[in-house]
Amino acid sequence: RFSSQGDITGIMHVPARRVTMVAFGGADLRTLYITTARDGASEVELLQYPHSGGIFSCDMDVAGCGEPKYVD
Numbered sequence: 001r002f003s004s005q006g007d008i009t010g011i012m013h014v015p016a017r018r019v020t021m022v023a024f025g026g027a028d029l030r031t032l033y034i035t036t037a038r039d040g041a042s043e044v045e046l047l048q049y050p051h052s053g054g055i056f057s058c059d060m061d062v063a064g065c066g067e068p069k070y071v072d
Helices: 043-048
Strands: 019-025 031-036 055-059
C-alpha cells in the first residue's frame, strides 16, 4: 500500500514469487485479488512455492477505485 505522498504504508505477502497483477473487486471494491505466474519457475522454486500460479484474495480496510465499463 502506498500513501498519497508515495510512501509505502503496507505490504501484502503471498506464498508465491511471481506476482503478475493486483486488482480490487467485490461489491464494495474492498477485496484485493493477487494473481501469480507459474510459467518459467524451476522445479526447485515450485517445491518452495507450490501455490505459484494461484490467485489470492484478501479483505482490505480501504476500497479500490472503480474503472469505467467499456461501451462499444
